[in-house]
Amino acid sequence: MGLLFLGLVAGLAAVERKGFLQAMLSRPIALAPVAGWVLGDAAGGLVVAAPLELLWLGAVNLGAAVPVHEALGAAAIAGGAVLAGRAAGSGVTPEIAVLAVLLAAPVALLGRRADKAVEGWNERLARHAEAALARHRVAEAARSNLYGLAAPFAIAAVLAPLSAWLAEALIPRFLAAAPGAAAPLRVGWFAFAALACAAGAKALRSRAAPRLFFAAFAAAFAALLTWRLLG
Secondary structure, X not given: OHHHHHHHHHHHHHHHHHOOXXXXXXXXXXXXXXXXXXXXXXXXXXXXXXXXHHHOOOOOOOOOOOOOOHHHHXXXXXXXXXXXXXXXXXXXXXXXXXXXXXXXXXXXXXXXXXXXXXXXXXHHXXXXXXXXXXXXXXXXXXXXXXXXXXXXXXXXXXXXXXXXXXXXXXXXXXXXXXXXXXHHHHHHHHHHHHHHHHXXXXXXXXXXXXXHHHHHHHHHHHHHHHHXXXX
């Protein structure tokens, strides 16, 4: 049942992302906690939300641009992390989070290829709708619009749960078989978060972005060091 809900959320996000509303509800920072919530762990989804948002900050649908499918990737990663954490009995830990990224992030690239195919499909539907309107068949033209929304919904609704299921099946087994990998993977998660911060700073396309990035990094490092010393 959880995978069904995840598919529904991913499908709706795929439609909201480009075909309807576009209120930024499909961005990873909003979508990942929702994906975790429908699986019973909103906090687990929030663990991956911020790094994914920063990583794909520049993935925006503008004009004819076809970026990576950040909504599909976020739903798959958050869902995979939450399900794998539950299967492992530990919740979403840094090592589980980074493995979920490694396993499920490629689906965002697959989603971009699917977007290109859907655009060709939508062009044909648009021509069909125009022809229907020319014949005064308004209902038929309206159905063409719904068909155009159905394709991205179906693609995301299938790929996100499938990726999450693979993460649930593989990650706990890998960690159980290689317990020594946990510590390096934990470091890898924080390295990924740093990479995501750099990607987010680059996406800002501002001359002040590098200074803001390093200032924020220094402030966060100083706060962490102070907390460790006082604790």
